[in-house]
Amino acid sequence: MPTKYKGxxxxxxxxxTYIKLQRATETSMSRTxxxxxxxxxxxxxxAVLEALYHLGTLSQRDLAEKLLKSTGNMSSVLKHIEKRxxxxxxxxxxxxxYMRVCITGSGRTLIDSMFKEHVAGIVEEMSVLTSEEQxxxxxxxxxxxxxxx
Amino acid sequence: MPTKYKGxxxxxxxxxTYIKLQRATETSMSRTxxxxxxxxxxxxxxAVLEALYHLGTLSQRDLAEKLLKSTGNMSSVLKHIEKRxxxxxxxxxxxxxYMRVCITGSGRTLIDSMFKEHVAGIVEEMSVLTSEEQxxxxxxxxxxxxxxx
DNA sequence: ATAAAATAGTTAAACATTAAACGATTTAAT
DNA sequence: ATTAAATCGTTTAATGTTTAACTATTTTAT
Numbered sequence: 627m628p629t630k631y632k633g634x635x636x637x638x639x640x641x642x643t644y645i646k647l648q649r650a651t652e653t654s655m656s657r658t659x660x661x662x663x664x665x666x667x668x669x670x671x672x673a674v675l676e677a678l679y680h681l682g683t684l685s686q687r688d689l690a691e692k693l694l695k696s697t698g699n700m701s702s703v704l705k706h707i708e709k710r711x712x713x714x715x716x717x718x719x720x721x722x723x724y725m726r727v728c729i730t731g732s733g734r735t736l737i738d739s740m741f742k743e744h745v746a747g748i749v750e751e752m753s754v755l756t757s758e759e760q761x762x763x764x765x766x767x768x769x770x771x772x773x774x775x
Numbered sequence: 776m777p778t779k780y781k782g783x784x785x786x787x788x789x790x791x792t793y794i795k796l797q798r799a800t801e802t803s804m805s806r807t808x809x810x811x812x813x814x815x816x817x818x819x820x821x822a823v824l825e826a827l828y829h830l831g832t833l834s835q836r837d838l839a840e841k842l843l844k845s846t847g848n849m850s851s852v853l854k855h856i857e858k859r860x861x862x863x864x865x866x867x868x869x870x871x872x873y874m875r876v877c878i879t880g881s882g883r884t885l886i887d888s889m890f891k892e893h894v895a896g897i898v899e900e901m902s903v904l905t906s907e908e909q910x911x912x913x914x915x916x917x918x919x920x921x922x923x924x
Numbered sequence: 925a926t927a928a929a930a931t932a933g934t935t936a937a938a939c940a941t942t943a944a945a946c947g948a949t950t951t952a953a954t
Numbered sequence: 955a956t957t958a959a960a961t962c963g964t965t966t967a968a969t970g971t972t973t974a975a976c977t978a979t980t981t982t983a984t
Contacts, residue, residue, distance in 0.1 A: 631829065637894055640901040643909040643916075644807070650920030651800040652843055658793070670970060680780065687932060694801055699971055701934055706969075723932040723979050745786055752789040754922050759915055760792040766904065766912045767792075771799030773903050819940060836962060848941055850964055855939075872949050872962040 658747045665740055670695075670703045675712060678729040679737045685724045712736060807896045814889055819844075819852045824861060827878040828886045834873045861885060 631641060659669045667675070673693050678684065684692070686700045693700075704727060707713050712733035718724035729737070752760055780790060808818045816824070822842050827833065833841070835849045844852075853876060856862050861882035867873035878886070901909055 631890075631894065633894060636906075637898055639906060639909050639913075640898040641894065643901055643904075643913045644803075644897050646913045646916040646920070647800055648804060649843070650916035651796055653920050654793075655797060656843075668969065685932075694798070694805075695970095696972055697933060698935080698973075702970070721932085721980070725933070741780075745780065745782060745790065748793050749786055749789040751922075752792055752919075754918055755792075755915065757785075757788060759918070760788055762911065763915045763919075764788075764792045764795045766908055766915075767795040767799035769903055769908070770901075770912075771795070771802050817939065834962080844940090845942055846963060847943080847965080851940070870950070870962090874963070 654751055658744075658751050661740075661743065661747060665736060667736075668703075670699075671707050671712075674700075674703055674707065675729060675733055675737055676741075678713060678727060679734060679741075683726050683728045685718070686727060687724070689727060707733070803900055807893075807900050810889075810892065810896060814885060816885075817852075819848075820856050820861075823849075823852055823856065824878060824882055824886055825890075827862060827876060828883060828890075832875050832877045834867070835876060836873070838876060856882070 631638070633641070655669075659672070662669060662672050670693075674689060677689060677692055681692070686697060686704065689695075689704075690697045690700045695703075704713060704715065708715060711730060714728050714730050715725045716728075718726050755763065780787070782790070804818075808821070811818060811821050819842075823838060826838060826841055830841070835846060835853065838853075839846045839849045842849075853862060853864065857864060860879060863877050863879050864874045865877075867875050904912065
């Protein structure tokens with residue numbers, strides 16, 4: 627998907643890499659999250675449940691930081707999965723500003739029932755790349771995302 | 776950001792690569808589109824304008840395919856930038872099902888005024904990678920996105 | 925101790941996004 | 955020619971998302 631933009635070779639390469647990164651990520655994420663609708667989960671809801679499942683109780687602030695989302699977004703997403711009984715919330719007794727967000731038994735059961743399938747989809751998605759290519763892609767992403775060595 | 780998941784080495788590497796790809800893309804896209812708010816443009820609105828600017832008149836269906844979005848989404852995004860006078864729409868005379876979406880003079884002027892800055896931001900973002908690294912990242916993304924050699 | 929600053933979470937407004945139902949138009953099948 | 959199927963765009967419902975204003979709580983400065 628080379629851009630139509632006429633620029634210096636440096637600009638053309640940066641734009642080309644940029645758009646390919648964007649497209650590949652979009653399509654990869656789309657393919658690997660399509661099955662979530664079978665469990666009536668949105669990608670955001672799944673991300674929250676998965677974080678709580680693997681990391682344990684977190685505050686909404688910590689969740690927002692882990693997931694790169696705003697606190698307002700957390701309020702909204704948590705409201706839905708709380709209503710469905712997949713998570714529970716209570717005030718932190720030591721500091722009443724904080725909420726302690728926990729995954730419930732029901733939420734844990736749901737993740738238990740589908741996480742293997744989820745991982746299998748990701749392994750399948752990544753299997754077009756060799757182990758060495760995956761390592762190199764991870765390295766380049768780390769360098770790009772952190773903007774540091 | 777290695778996952779907590781205990782799996783086979785293949786699973787661990789796939790998950791690690793997957794999450795790094797997702798995070799790097801999110802942060803890169805976030806950094807390179809932050810300036811759009813200076814022009815009262817959302818990323819979706821900018822994507823539409825940029826496509827029309829560089830590709831010329833397109834139908835809403837074609838726009839949706841280029842941008843990997845639904846036709847319902849196109850209806851919504853186009854409504855906003857049409858109201859603002861940045862694009863115009865008319866029915867295709869040969870086939871009345873189609874809309875012909877054009878960027879207006881006003882829309883063109885807006886993109887003219889900020890596209891160089893946009894490109895500069897992307898070049899700056901990508902500049903943490905050498906030219907060879909960018910080429911390799913593009914290659915890996917192409918392979919991953921298309922799921923073909 | 926008290927006032928100011930900082931922090932956590934909620935809410936509202938605005939826009940994005942999709943799926944599904946829908947109406948309008950065109951094409952294909954017979 | 956008529957019917958059936960396909961295609962394009964719109965709308966609605968539901969959810970996601972951010973920013974900014976807001977409340978409540980805690981911490982800091984004096």
